[in-house]
Amino acid sequence: VSVAVSCSTIVVGADGDDDRGQNSEFDNQDDNDYEREYYDLEPNYGSVYIFTRQLAGGWVQTTKIAPTDVAKKNYFGYSVAISAHTVAAVTYGGSPGSAYVKE
Numbered sequence: 001v002s003v004a005v006s007c008s009t010i011v012v013g014a015d016g017d018d019d020r021g022q023n024s025e026f027d028n029q030d031d032n033d034y035e036r037e038y039y040d041l042e043p044n045y046g047s048v049y050i051f052t053r054q055l056a057g058g059w060v061q062t063t064k065i066a067p068t069d070v071a072k073k074n075y076f077g078y079s080v081a082i083s084a085h086t087v088a089a090v091t092y093g094g095s096p097g098s099a100y101v102k103e
Helices: 031-041
Strands: 002-006 009-014 047-053 059-065 079-083 086-090 099-102
Touching: 009 079, 009 086, 047 086
Parallel strands: 002 079
Antiparallel strands: 002 009, 009 047, 047 059, 079 086, 086 099
16 A cells, blocks of 8 residues: 555555455355465456545545556556646556556
């Protein structure tokens, strides 16, 4: 997990986040099988969440970024940065690595 803050915006990189539910089918297996299959099949695409502070002081998720061109084991969101209204996120795995910028 990586975090960057600028004024009233927080950016959180969740480099192991996967919305495809890859692990749910292994819930009833013993621990050794689960761990082996988890590491073999967990795609680790990753995603980035953007939160904005509300006037009342609470934080609300306003955006989720999950690029469709990120390959398995690329860990998108491994590192994040924010400056004013520009967010940058990079991948860790794969060759070559990639940087994504959102304004």
